[in-house]
Amino acid sequence: MNVPASRIAVVGGGIAGMACAHYLSQRHEVTLFEANAHLGGHTATVDVELHGHRHAIDTGFIVFNDRTFSACWRSWACPRKPPK
Ligand SMILES: Cc1cc2nc3c(=O)[nH]c(=O)nc-3n(C[C@H](O)[C@H](O)[C@H](O)COP(=O)(O)OP(=O)(O)OC[C@H]3O[C@@H](n4cnc5c(N)ncnc54)[C@H](O)[C@@H]3O)c2cc1C
Numbered sequence: 001m002n003v004p005a006s007r008i009a010v011v012g013g014g015i016a017g018m019a020c021a022h023y024l025s026q027r028h029e030v031t032l033f034e035a036n037a038h039l040g041g042h043t044a045t046v047d048v049e050l051h052g053h054r055h056a057i058d059t060g061f062i063v064f065n066d067r068t069f070s071a072c073w074r075s076w077a078c079p080r081k082p083p084k
Pocket of ligand 1: 015
């Protein structure tokens with residue numbers, strides 16, 4: 001398909017906007033507009049200290065667990081427990 005290059009504005013630098021901008025930019029001139037000072041939207045890794053231990057919490061995938069994503073685990077054939 002021979003689509004002429006266009007100038008495209010993508011509003012929002014979350015994962016959806018970044019993915020769109022990435023793929024569109026292969027053929028078009030893309031400008032990404034993000035209201036926050038950082039990219040990622042809901043997806044961000046935040047350091048939390050609990051009982052003297054520091055944990056890196058990914059706010060975009062905080063419910064990535066066996067109960068919620070059991071079909072994912074099956075389809076990816078991932079081990080259910082981390083190797084010791
Ligand atoms: C606490 C929490 C836990 C989650 N857990 C999971 C999970 O376990 N598994 C899972 O698959 N998903 C999870 N999600 C959902 C997942 O994070 C979101 O579906 C995904 O990040 C949404 O991406 P998005 O790009 O569509 O939107 P967003 O991440 O919301 O990005 C939208 C971006 O657009 C920007 N924006 C909005 N309006 C404007 C404007 N007018 N001008 C410029 N910029 C603008 C915002 O600032 C933001 O950066 C969770 C979400 C939350 C909040």
